Amino acid sequence: MTELAIARADYIEGLAKGLSVLESFDTERQRLNATQAAERAGLTRAAARRHLLTLAHLGYLDTDGSHYWLAPKVLRFSGSYLASARLPRLVQPTLNRLALLSRESFSVAVLDGDEVVIVARSASPQAQRLLPYGLHLGTRLPAHATSTGRVLLGAMRPTAFNAWVRGRELPRLTPGTIVDPKALRARIEQARSDDFAIAREEHELGVLALAVPLRNMKGSTLAALNVVVSPDRMGEDALLRDLLPLLQEAARELRPML
Structure with a gap:
């Protein structure tokens, strides 16, 4: 933002x-x-x-x-944003379709300081039952420990990212959370190179997440689209094989509208 x-x-x-x-x-x-x-x-x-x-x-x-x-x-502010903002309205039909097609949980998030904010989401009833925690509109998550955060941090100009990470304390949320700035830089570089990011039980135990950037026709990254699954039910290989293509295709379809 x-x-x-x-x-x-x-x-x-x-x-x-x-x-x-x-x-x-x-x-x-x-x-x-x-x-x-x-x-x-x-x-x-x-x-x-x-x-x-x-x-x-x-x-x-x-x-x-x-x-x-x-x-x-105070919910008047968030309600007015969700009712009037263009991005949530544009992506919601795509999220609904993805959830119906794959029976998983999808969301779109934007970067706000050191956190990402969920501005749109859709989940199948099956996914809601299997996930260990619930995400809702307006949920704020730490950028350094989430797949969407890494995609959005990777979209920053190098000088802006250097300023973002310099002197920042990275809280440990689970045993898998990356808290070393050098290691985080490496993950961000990897996400930038791959054009997607994976976070495995770094923000919450029992959560495996995959995200891709949502860009407009000018190539600017406006948000990140992700899917969240249980690692006990789906490993990283299956996640990349079965769900990454769905995310990438959805991002391509949304691009002309963003």
Whole structure:
């Protein structure tokens, strides 16, 4: 996702601080008090408290008077994006067809900082029963440990990728997670050369994923298309033999529309 450079006079600092408070809530910290929100958002406690109170007043947070947590109203943002954004609407019929054809789980993700965000998905009932965890629209996953992340990182210009990886801590999520920057660079280079990426139980145990880039007619990578299977049911050889061609053909069909 591209960040727009704006003039200092056009920058609304109060809005930015309010959004930083909203972004402080995640799966690790679902409930925050003013002190915790201040630490996570880089604000003073007094400023964080005012933003928390305002967001609660507007309905974006719920509170018990001490701690705050996200309210359902925040889903208006994601719902509006999914309803109006072009990419999810374009790829959804293809994902539905792939899931029906192969009885597997497919998704499309975009890069947002150090994470990938699922913006479209489709899974057969069989795939949903067999997979150890569920993916849903808006799920955020660490880019370094996912097949979609590696495809999207591989699409970066070398200078941009160097800036992305420099000094970045790569958290270990499973015993198979690559946390060494040199090893990650090698995997990214391999993904760039192969034009696909595989991640085996690096983000979640019991998950084998394969991804390919989704490009427009100018050759720019806009997103990544992937399939997720259980390694107990399908090995890497079968994944590449049976499902890689489906992903590649779908990417070719989507290209004129992106």
